[in-house]
Amino acid sequence: MPQGMKFNVVYKILFQTYGPQHWWPASNPFEVMVGAVLTQNTSWSNVEKAIVNLKKADSLNVQAITDASDDQLAAWLKPSGYFNVKARRLRNFCTWYLRCGGMQGLASLKTDILRAELLSINGIGPETADDILLYAFDRPVFVVDAYTRRLFFRLGLIRGGEPYETIRQLFEISLKQRSGKQRAMLFNEYHALIVHHGKYVCRTRPLCAQCCLAGHCSASTMRP
DNA sequence: ACCCAGGGTCATA
DNA sequence: TATGACCATGGG
Numbered sequence: 001m002p003q004g005m006k007f008n009v010v011y012k013i014l015f016q017t018y019g020p021q022h023w024w025p026a027s028n029p030f031e032v033m034v035g036a037v038l039t040q041n042t043s044w045s046n047v048e049k050a051i052v053n054l055k056k057a058d059s060l061n062v063q064a065i066t067d068a069s070d071d072q073l074a075a076w077l078k079p080s081g082y083f084n085v086k087a088r089r090l091r092n093f094c095t096w097y098l099r100c101g102g103m104q105g106l107a108s109l110k111t112d113i114l115r116a117e118l119l120s121i122n123g124i125g126p127e128t129a130d131d132i133l134l135y136a137f138d139r140p141v142f143v144v145d146a147y148t149r150r151l152f153f154r155l156g157l158i159r160g161g162e163p164y165e166t167i168r169q170l171f172e173i174s175l176k177q178r179s180g181k182q183r184a185m186l187f188n189e190y191h192a193l194i195v196h197h198g199k200y201v202c203r204t205r206p207l208c209a210q211c212c213l214a215g216h217c218s219a220s221t222m223r224p
Numbered sequence: 225a226c227c228c229a230g231g232g233t234c235a236t237a
Numbered sequence: 238t239a240t241g242a243c244c245a246t247g248g249g
Contacts, residue, residue, distance in 0.1 A: 040231040041228095041231045041232080042229055042245090043229040043246090047230085078246075080246070083245070083246080084244075085243090123232065123233080128232080191230090195230055
């Protein structure tokens with residue numbers, strides 16, 4: 001079987017195993033963007049606590065975050081870790097968001113331009129930018145994260161150490177034959193499935209057969 | 225007590 | 238280009 005075809009097969013198996021995931025877990029695009037920054041190298045359960053803090057203060061919006069003091073912002077973000085860094089990154093993001101005219105102005109940009117704009121923000125790297133492009137703007141961009149690298153290394157479809165951009169393009173080239181909207185929907189579900197699967201496999205055995213696909217490993221720390 | 229999590233920046237070679 | 242230090246909380 002051609003290598004490119006295997007990326008389609010893996011999707012099929014994941015979907016048949018776990019079913020649709022309804023991602024991103026957020027109620028609106030701005031909340032997606034905030035969550036994308038807060039979840040950098042951080043478990044989602046910790047991010048949720050910070051999101052709750054912002055909501056309780058009625059501050060999960062550009063204006064409130066922009067108006068808040070550094071100390072106040074850091075206090076809300078505390079449970080998500082790296083709170084001083086993330087407070088600065090969230091502020092950088094909000095400044096950019098307002099300068100670009102909010103969702104209205106940003107939605108009118110072509111994907112390449114929007115991606116370059118996001119990457120110009122200090123604190124927004126490739127994965128965070130792609131989370132935002134895919135889950136807040138419905139753009140057909142594939143998100144590559146640590147789970148993606150681990151799974152596809154185990155499946156023998158990548159070497160694991162490739163640059164982010166190399167792996168992203170591998171997915172986007174292999175997953176073709178669809179319209180932009182259909183691609184966005186596929187990429188959305190695919191990444192969500194990879195993360196879901198990744199939470200239930202072990203991370204200690206580099207080439208654990210149980211962790212490749214279908215079936216959970218006895219060495220997993222998080223069994224369903 | 226230790227390991228890790230839905231990364232990114234910056235300094236250094 | 239490619240490593241390494243650093244950021245910090247909460248759950249297993």
